[in-house]
Amino acid sequence: MFGQEIQQLIFLLSRFPGLGPRSGRRLALHLLKKKETTLLPLIHTLQRAAEAVKVCSECGNLDTSPVCSICTSTKRDSKVLCVVEEISDLWALERSGEYHGRYFVLGGKLSAISGVKPEDLKIPFLVNKIKTSGITEVVLALNPTLEGQTTLYYIRECLENLPLKITGLAHGVPMGGELDYLDDATLTTAMMRRQVV
Amino acid sequence: MEWQDVGVLLRLQEFGEDQLIGVFLTQKHGCVRGIMPFRVSDKKRDKIIHPGSRAQVRWKARLSEHLGRFDIDPEYSPLAKLMHDPEALAGLSAICSIVETWTPAHEPHENLYFMLQTMINDLTSSTWPVKYVQFEVELLRELGFGLDLETCALTGAKSNLIYVSPDTGRALSEKAIPVRNQEDGLLDLPSFLSPTRVNDEWTWDQILQGMELTGHFFQGHLCEASSKSMPIARDRLFGQFKSKAS
Numbered sequence: 001m002f003g004q005e006i007q008q009l010i011f012l013l014s015r016f017p018g019l020g021p022r023s024g025r026r027l028a029l030h031l032l033k034k035k036e037t038t039l040l041p042l043i044h045t046l047q048r049a050a051e052a053v054k055v056c057s058e059c060g061n062l063d064t065s066p067v068c069s070i071c072t073s074t075k076r077d078s079k080v081l082c083v084v085e086e087i088s089d090l091w092a093l094e095r096s097g098e099y100h101g102r103y104f105v106l107g108g109k110l111s112a113i114s115g116v117k118p119e120d121l122k123i124p125f126l127v128n129k130i131k132t133s134g135i136t137e138v139v140l141a142l143n144p145t146l147e148g149q150t151t152l153y154y155i156r157e158c159l160e161n162l163p164l165k166i167t168g169l170a171h172g173v174p175m176g177g178e179l180d181y182l183d184d185a186t187l188t189t190a191m192m193r194r195q196v197v
Numbered sequence: 198m199e200w201q202d203v204g205v206l207l208r209l210q211e212f213g214e215d216q217l218i219g220v221f222l223t224q225k226h227g228c229v230r231g232i233m234p235f236r237v238s239d240k241k242r243d244k245i246i247h248p249g250s251r252a253q254v255r256w257k258a259r260l261s262e263h264l265g266r267f268d269i270d271p272e273y274s275p276l277a278k279l280m281h282d283p284e285a286l287a288g289l290s291a292i293c294s295i296v297e298t299w300t301p302a303h304e305p306h307e308n309l310y311f312m313l314q315t316m317i318n319d320l321t322s323s324t325w326p327v328k329y330v331q332f333e334v335e336l337l338r339e340l341g342f343g344l345d346l347e348t349c350a351l352t353g354a355k356s357n358l359i360y361v362s363p364d365t366g367r368a369l370s371e372k373a374i375p376v377r378n379q380e381d382g383l384l385d386l387p388s389f390l391s392p393t394r395v396n397d398e399w400t401w402d403q404i405l406q407g408m409e410l411t412g413h414f415f416q417g418h419l420c421e422a423s424s425k426s427m428p429i430a431r432d433r434l435f436g437q438f439k440s441k442a443s
Contacts, residue, residue, distance in 0.1 A: 017214055112290045112430030146248050146276060150290060153283035171280070183245050188277035 006032070058129075060105030060122065061090055070094075070103060077101045081130065082139040083155065085109050085148065093141060101139070104129065109142065110151040118154060127158045137165040144171050144189075199257045202226050203272070205313055206250050207297040209233070219267055220297050221254055224310045228300040231256055231265040248293045249317050250274040261303065275317050284441075285320045287434045288329055292316055294428035295333070299340060299419045309339045326438065327389050327399045330407035334390060337411060342366070342418040344410075347392050349373050356393045361386050361410055363417075384410045401442035408435050 002010070006028060014024025031039040055061075056068035063069055070076060080101030084090050090103050106121045118124070130138060140155060142148040156166055172190035173182065182190075204221035207228070212218040217233040235245050246252055251273045258265030279285040296313055300306060316332045319325050334344060343366070348355050350367035351374075358368040360383040368386055377383060387403035387410075412427065412435070420427060 112287075112294055112428065112433055115429055117429065144280065146286065146290060149280055149286055150283075153286065157283075183274065184271060185247065185250075185274040185277040188274070189280060192277065 059090075059103045060087070060107060061103060062087060075100070079134060079136045080139065081135045081137070082141050083126065084141050085143060085151075089141065089143075099139075101137075106151070109145075109147045110154055111147045112150065121151075123155060123158065126155070130159060130164070131162065135164065137167065140166065140168045142168070144169075198259070198261055199255065200226060201253065201255045204229070204252060204254045205310070205317065206246055206248050206252065207293040208248060218264070219269075221252075221267070222296055222300060222306070222310055222313055223254060223256075224307055225305055226256070227304040227306055228297065228302050229254075229256055229265070230302065231258070231267040234266070234268050246271045246274060247276045249276060249279075249289045251314065275320060278321055284434075284437055285325065287430070287437050288320055288325060289317065290430035291428070291434040292320075292329070292332065294430035295336060295415075298425055298428050299336070299415075299423065306339055309336065312336075312339070324399070326401075326404045327407075329434075330387070330404060330411065331390065333408070333411035333415075337414055337418070340419065342414055344368075344414065346386065346390055358391050358393075359386055360384065363413055366414060384413055386410065401438055404438050405435070405442055408438065 009031070010021065010024045010028045012024075013019060013027045014021045016024075019027070031042065052064040053062055054064065054066055056063055056066070056071055058067050058071040061068040061070060065072070077100050081104055082090075082093065082099055082101055083104045083106060084093065085106050085108060087105055090105055093099050093103075104122075104126050106123070106126070108116055108121050110116055110118060110121065129135075138155075138159060140152045142152045152168060159166060170193070171186070172193060173179065173186065179187065202223040202225050204223035204226075206219055206221055208220040210218050210220075212232065215236045217236065218230055219233040220228060220230050222228050246269065250271060253270040253272060255268040256265045257268075275289065279289055292313065296309070300309065312332060312335050316328060319328045322328070334346070337343060344361065345365075345367040346358065346361070348368065349358060349370035349372070350362060350365060352370055352372055354370040354372060357371040359371050360369040360374055360377070361367065362369060363382045363384055368391075369383065374381075374383065385406040387399070387407045389399050389403060390407060390410075408431075412431075415427060419425070
């Protein structure tokens with residue numbers, strides 16, 4: 001039905017997150033119909049991104065320079081380091097605008113059930129970085145799941161003997177959330193950690 | 198086919214782009230896998246559960262051997278109470294891992310289901326390491342490799358049982374083995390596993406002895422038969438107990 005080039009384009013587009021063969025066909029058709037305004041600029045942008053975007057050697061974030069803009073910024077507090085599981089978590093925290101320190105992306109979480117070990121993540125590199133860069137506070141912003149908390153406690157154990165303040169994110173009711181729709185674990189934690197108002 | 202049961206979630210694993218596969222140990226249908234009703238990116242949190250949680254489950258598939266779909270109604274989650282206790286969290290991981298690794302799929306183990314629930318509830322107690330080792334002994338029994346820790350294999354004595362034979366899994370008394378020969382490879386039997394124990398006193402060294410005992414039979418009977426290695430979660434728990442002992 002289609003030429004090989006179109007089939008290949010549909011195949012590649014359908015492999016993007018959230019897309020399937022039907023959305024791949026729709027996108028391919030859209031791009032091919034609007035070649036000048038959409039397809040060619042997209043090709044150009046993808047080409048530039050592929051050449052320019054690098055993984056930051058300090059924190060694991062994505063940027064166009066070998067050390068990302070967060071790590072090189074002088075306005076950031078270089079004594080506070082926030083450890084996150086994935087780059088998407090870093091971007092989420094940046095969206096909040098509340099945190100002004102630096103980051104470290106682990107690239108996953110320890111999972112005894114799936115067999116992810118400390119050496120599969122960048123934990124030894126993280127510990128070495130903390131030891132050598134004068135950090136005074138480490139914020140372990142890991143997900144409140146069984147595996148996230150296991151990773152948190154493992155890192156805490158690795159940093160036990162260092163003169164550091166180690167903190168974690170608070171757990172509880174999300175803003176705008178309704179109690180009736182919350183899971184029991186969140187509600188229990190929120191009630192256990194209730195505070196004076 | 199479709200059924201409804203109550204089960205404890207043992208494992209959540211990502212499937213494809215955004216879906217999750219859950220493994221439940223159910224009361225009447227044993228260990229069952231299926232696609233979960235929530236996704237990785239789900240915003241509706243009322244159905245999200247974690248390993249160790251109990252839920253009413255409905256499982257649906259065209260054939261019993263297919264990977265079915267779950268619909269769940271969560272009942273209880275221990276995670277909030279264990280979240281701030283690293284050892285208990287490691288214990289929860291180990292419990293879920295050993296049960297999930299070695300329980301055959303679709304084979305009912307009602308006793309094991311109730312033992313698992315009790316064990317998870319016990320994680321908040323101060324004696325949970327003892328209960329964990331006892332749970333491992335019961336798991337071996339439930340899977341058909343029970344140890345005989347009631348009487349001495351040589352003398353029939355019911356007291357002073359201090360060793361276990363690595364071959365037969367039967368207890369041996371101090372009287373039967375007055376001098377221990379290292380070459381025999383006898384395993385230590387911690388006093389809290391002995392039928393004549395007077396109280397639940399324990400030390401971290403005894404917990405390690407208990408885990409070495411059960412670990413030997415897990416390795417010999419279950420790992421080799423199933424070609425699966427010892428779950429990392431159990432090794433990590435052993436490591437945590439070891440650091441407590443030293």
